[in-house]
Amino acid sequence: xFSIQPIIRNILSIFAVAWIGGSSVQAAEPVRELPLAFDxxxxxxxxxxxxxxxxxxxxxxxxxxxxxIDQSQKLSGFHIDxxxxxxxxxxxxxxxQIQAVTFEELQPALEDGxxxxxxxxxxxxxxxxxxxxxxxxxLRLPARFATRLSPGVGGGAGGKAELSAVLAKPIxxxxxxxxxxxLKAFFPATTAQVFPARAAMLQALKAGEVNAVFSDxxxxxxxxxxxxxxxxxxxxxxxxxxxxxxxxxxxxxxxxGDPALTQALDHALLELTRSGRLNEIYLxxxxxGIY
Numbered sequence: 001x002f003s004i005q006p007i008i009r010n011i012l013s014i015f016a017v018a019w020i021g022g023s024s025v026q027a028a029e030p031v032r033e034l035p036l037a038f039d040x041x042x043x044x045x046x047x048x049x050x051x052x053x054x055x056x057x058x059x060x061x062x063x064x065x066x067x068x069i070d071q072s073q074k075l076s077g078f079h080i081d082x083x084x085x086x087x088x089x090x091x092x093x094x095x096x097q098i099q100a101v102t103f104e105e106l107q108p109a110l111e112d113g114x115x116x117x118x119x120x121x122x123x124x125x126x127x128x129x130x131x132x133x134x135x136x137x138x139l140r141l142p143a144r145f146a147t148r149l150s151p152g153v154g155g156g157a158g159g160k161a162e163l164s165a166v167l168a169k170p171i172x173x174x175x176x177x178x179x180x181x182x183l184k185a186f187f188p189a190t191t192a193q194v195f196p197a198r199a200a201m202l203q204a205l206k207a208g209e210v211n212a213v214f215s216d217x218x219x220x221x222x223x224x225x226x227x228x229x230x231x232x233x234x235x236x237x238x239x240x241x242x243x244x245x246x247x248x249x250x251x252x253x254x255x256x257g258d259p260a261l262t263q264a265l266d267h268a269l270l271e272l273t274r275s276g277r278l279n280e281i282y283l284x285x286x287x288x289g290i291y
Contacts, residue, residue: 034282035291037138037249040274044267047260049092055261056097057083057252058106058115065285066121066250067100075100078285079119082138085277089268110253116261118253128253133262137249138269138278142239142291143179144217145171146224148208149234166236172201172213182245183214206232217290225288239291 059067059079067077080098087096101109106118110132124134147166170193173180183192193210195201202223204210213220217239224233241249252265272278283289 033289033291034139034279036273037136037140037278038270038273040270042270044263044270046090046267047263049090049260049264052092052095052261054095054097055087055090055092055117056099056115058109058118059083059098059100059120060103060106061100062103063121067119078281079121081281081284082272082278083119085272085281086265086268089271090264110255116254116258117265121250122253124248124251124253131256132253133256133259134254135252135262135265135269137251138273139282140241140249141246142217142241143182143214143246144220144239144290145212145214145236146205146220146233147212147236148205148232162236163238166212169211172204172210174198174201174215177215178245179215182240182242185245186240186242202229206230212236218286221286221288221290 057079059075061067061069061075063077063079065077066079067075070076075098083098084093084096087093099115103120106120106122109115110118122128124137128134145163145166167187167190170191171183171187172193172195173183175194175196180192180194183190193204195204198215198219201210201213201215205213206229217235220235223229224235254261254265269278272281
């Protein structure tokens, strides 16, 4: 089963130092609101869940800040808070449970009826769509540029002028990644400076060996705010999403034989979007923003 988790597992140590460890994290850029995943004018009826015996969400503990074990040894994270809010919106809090398993166990556990839904960063692939149902995506993970803080480009006013200055010089990317392909497709006139690994690319940016890099926006936002970056760099205005390169985004997976549950989950996600509660949860775990 394909997952976006390998893209994000590298932020575990950064997240542990910057957030779980309690140290202060300074925003690398102004806080940005979560882009709307639903048309707030839309209406999705809330189905009757009277016959639902329980709603057990299956998740993992190794996907911070989405799902992890906090300092008090409790399951926490963006996905955990979102699951609880979904249950509140659906008025089934007494029937709601959240259970952590390994990532490899998620699919068989759902198939075996050990849970009703998976909220753990499972990518929506054609193969999985044939076997499972998915809600609408509620969060897309964008690609971003990060550049050094220096007179001119790094401290510019932002917007198109800053992006043009960034693109005028070689951009660091990791070889063989979707971000390398995405950079070449979106910005064909730009010169890519290829690195064998993410750590090497970020070290080169920090050392000034490359002026800017193009990579996963979530990883870059946490790295730029971490002690490892030493306040060297910032994210450039502009987030880039692409279903072709980056997938459809994060969604909740459940069994195909329960369309009422899929609709109920979409109803709850829409209500959380409309009320602004989804954005509140997002800012709780992504205070510097990823867009």
